[in-house]
Amino acid sequence: MEFNAKRVDEANAVITSTVSADTVEKNIEKIAKQAAKTLDVQGFRKGKVPVAVVKQRYGSKLREDAESDALRAVLSDGLKELDIKNEDLVGEPGISKFDKKDDGSIEVEIKVACKPAVELGDYKALLPEVEEKKADAKEIDERIENIAKQSAPLEKIKRKRMVREGDFAVIDFEGFVDGVAFEGGKAEQYTLEIGSGSFIPGFEDQVIGMKYEEEKDVVVTFPAEYQSKDLAGKEATFKVKLHEIQEKAAPEINDDLAKKMLPGEEEATLDTLKEKIEEQLTAEAKGVYYRDELKPAYLDKLVSELNFALPAAVVDQEINFALNNKVRTMSEDEIKELQEDASKVEAIRDELKADAEKSVKATFIVDALAKAEGVEVNDQEVTQVIYYEAMQTGQNPQEVLKKYQEAGYLPAIKMSMIEDKVITKLLDEKLGK
Known part of the structure; x- marks a missing residue:
């Protein structure tokens, strides 16, 4: 043989x-x-x-x-x-x-x-300069004021007037399509924040200007992508009655607010709350600074300074991924041209190759950095992040996790978490934290 x-x-x-x-x-x-x-x-x-x-x-x-x-x-x-x-x-x-x-x-x-051998050399010498981020007093006061406003109770306005933007209107409503009431389209004494965008587009705008005990027909069209297929794209008439208008009470910024916002700390004061808010704002500012400015600059520097061979199959895979994304943005005529002329597809692949190589190179560099720094992310941490983000957006965490598993997204999410973790560690060390 x-x-x-x-x-x-x-x-x-x-x-x-x-x-x-x-x-x-x-x-x-x-x-x-x-x-x-x-x-x-x-x-x-x-x-x-x-x-x-x-x-x-x-x-x-x-x-x-x-x-x-x-x-x-x-x-x-x-x-x-x-x-x-x-x-x-x-x-x-x-x-x-x-x-x-x-x-x-x-x-x-x-x-x-094969996995390339990545010689990192003195990778810490390539770290950019890191500035310390601090929240200023104005930002802290604004955040506390917003918290106080959100937690303030609703109270009936002192004098009767018409509904305006920002009010909380207490209404009865019932919806009809072609003269027939539909399921889930009726409520009594419902408190609707005007301007929140929580109702069908156009509904809240037509409540503006209503007076106490006024009854009015509000005509709107359900969005074409509305969750109920029976209602999607259809015109509906809502019979609306306004009972009263409420607004947020004047926010109270004091020790009681601190105790309310920090339930685990019985001795909490307004100063305690300010310290917590300062920590939170500082962490947010640092996160944005690291993510948007320092991390890309550091990775670009490593990619340009370090040289090693890349697995051709992985680069091709990255090019294919980028090509598919590009095709999704094309018109039918443009896609037809590609189908009829293979050379045009190859020309696009050539255009995408340099960025694909940089992306693959960065992935192997991050993997080498993580090994050098002893940084790991386990599967449980990945699941926790997916669950948290799903709950933040009102989605079912288990369904989101299953969808990501089936789509094969978990390895990419894990690599992204490793990247954030190892580069944050290096930048914090550079800052002296």
């Missing part, structure tokens, strides 16, 4: 071989003998099926399995010769050639991608 295994570079290798017809036939014989011991074939006792019968009945499947075994043997021998361990592989090896010849032999070419 002709065989050759060579490294293209430290991240890529090619294994070529010519598998002889004799090798395939021997594999067929071996698989057929094994199958004869376990197959149930009518007219024969189990384990006593003649090999010839197995070959006759399952010939094409036996040949397919025999060729697969030969292919695995070529890969195994190639990896052994190249001294590449399974844990060093990136993704599945790609079969770039599988040509069956007239004499029964098969010419095979397998491309293998």
Whole structure:
């Protein structure tokens, strides 16, 4: 059997071989003998099926399995010769050639991608300068004032007037489509914040200007993407009656507010609350500063300074991902042009290649940084982040997690978390924290 295994570079290798017809036939014989011991074939006792019968009945499947075994043997021998361990592989090896010849032999070419050796060098010397972020007194006071406003109770306005933006209108309403009341379209003594956008577009605008005990027909159109298909895109008339107008009471900023906002601290004072708010605002400012400014600058510096080979298969995968995203933004005519002219697709792939290489390079650098710094993110941490974000947006956490699992997003989320964690650690050390 002709065989050759060579490294293209430290991240890529090619294994070529010519598998002889004799090798395939021997594999067929071996698989057929094994199958004869376990197959149930009518007219024969189990384990006593003649090999010839197995070959006759399952010939094409036996040949397919025999060729697969030969292919695995070529890969195994190639990896052994190249001294590449399974844990060093990136993704599945790609079969770039599988040509069956007239004499029964098969010419095979397998491309293998490996994890590159990333020499980080003095990576800490490349860190950008880090400024300390501090919340100022004005920001702290504004945040506390907003908290006080949100927690202030509602109270009936002191004098009767018309509804205006920002009011809380206490209303009765019932909705009709084509003169028929629909399910879920009725409520009494409902408190609606005008300007909140919580009702169908146009509803709140038409409540503005209503007076106490006034009754009015509010006509709106349900959005085309409305969750109830029976109502989506349809015009509805709501019979609305205004009972009263409420507004937020004047916010009280004192120790009682602090105790309300910090239920676990019985001795909390307004100064305690200010300290907590200062910590929160400082952490938020630092997070934005790190994420939007320092982290991209540091990664760009590492990508430009460090040189190592990239697995071609991973770069191709990244290009394909970017290409698919680009195609989603194209018109039907543009997509048709690509389908009719393959050279245009290749031209776009060439345009995307440089950014794809940078992205893949950054991923391997982050992985090397995490190992150097002993930073890890376990699966439970990933789940917790997904659950928290789902709850923040009012989604079912379990459903969101399942959707991400099925779409294969979890590894990317985990890598993003590792990236944030390791670079935050390095920047904090640079700052002296």
